Amino acid sequence: MIQFEVPKGYREAAGCSVMRQTDKCILLLRRSIHETSWHGMFELPGGKLEDGQTPEVAARTETKEEAGVDVEIVQRIPPHVDHELKKVYHMFLAYLPDGAEIKISEEHDDIKWV
Numbered sequence: 001m002i003q004f005e006v007p008k009g010y011r012e013a014a015g016c017s018v019m020r021q022t023d024k025c026i027l028l029l030r031r032s033i034h035e036t037s038w039h040g041m042f043e044l045p046g047g048k049l050e051d052g053q054t055p056e057v058a059a060r061t062e063t064k065e066e067a068g069v070d071v072e073i074v075q076r077i078p079p080h081v082d083h084e085l086k087k088v089y090h091m092f093l094a095y096l097p098d099g100a101e102i103k104i105s106e107e108h109d110d111i112k113w114v
Contacts, residue, residue: 004079006088014058014090015046018071021095025113027102029066032109042112044091055079055090063094067111068103071096 006012018027028042047062049055056073063071071094080089102111 004088007081007086010081010086010088012049012055012058012088012090013046014049014055014062014092015044016059016063016071016073016092016094017044017077018063018067018069018094018096020113021098023113027067027096028112028114029104029108030110030112032107035107046089046091049090056092059090059092059094066105066107068105069096069100 019025020027027045029045030040030042031038033039045063045066046059047066049058053061056076060071060073063069073092073094075093077091077093079091081087082089104111
């Protein structure tokens with residue numbers, strides 16, 4: 001397990017790099033014009049941690065909300081610390097269950113497998 005202490009005053013976000021096991025492709029979601037910023041940009045599913053939420057729970061929850069799937073987390077990736085924005089990004093590698101279909105939320109308008 002990765003031991004990591006979040007610097008005081010830093011915000012946290014978490015997400016999943018969702019992989020199809022059949023071809024090892026990773027899911028990207030395109031931000032909708034209805035979002036506040038970065039319209040048309042592709043991103044991994046994720047979002048901020050709510051009070052008391054662990055990074056893994058946040059990653060699972062955000063992936064379910066944004067991509068409509070329950071994933072199997074298989075690995076924690078070391079966090080990225082952005083000192084300029086005072087933000088810590090937690091990331092997990094997750095497998096898409098066999099037969100699962102992506103159902104994007106209103107936050108996104110397209111998907112891409114890369």
